[in-house]
Amino acid sequence: MFGPQVPSVSVTEIDDDTYLLDVREDDEWAAGHAPSAHHLPMMELPARIAEVPTDRDVAVICRSGGRSAQVVGYLLNNGWGQVRNVDGGMRQWATVGRPVVGGDGQPGRVI
Numbered sequence: 001m002f003g004p005q006v007p008s009v010s011v012t013e014i015d016d017d018t019y020l021l022d023v024r025e026d027d028e029w030a031a032g033h034a035p036s037a038h039h040l041p042m043m044e045l046p047a048r049i050a051e052v053p054t055d056r057d058v059a060v061i062c063r064s065g066g067r068s069a070q071v072v073g074y075l076l077n078n079g080w081g082q083v084r085n086v087d088g089g090m091r092q093w094a095t096v097g098r099p100v101v102g103g104d105g106q107p108g109r110v111i
Helices: 026-031 042-051 066-077 089-095
Strands: 019-022 058-061 083-086
Touching: 042 066, 058 066, 058 089, 066 083, 083 089
Parallel strands: 019 058, 058 083
Antiparallel strands: none
């Protein structure tokens, strides 16, 4: 469906040293995101690509894994080597009980 297989990582394998890149839209982010995530909507990536680190592991997350897989492919094609797609996205993140916070700092939800 997405062309060549992109490298992936499960939500349980993501640790504090991983740069978690959330590529969802603003309303999705505001409703609920991982506390340590960095927000960069998918459509803004080409203009803001320099914000994504090249010197550490990057895990890309969206709601279910489709958009993030596209972003991983884009980053791989632009020289990133340590980038992986988060299997199951924020839905899986919440399902396994990892924390989700809203834009106001209160408990959030995945939309």
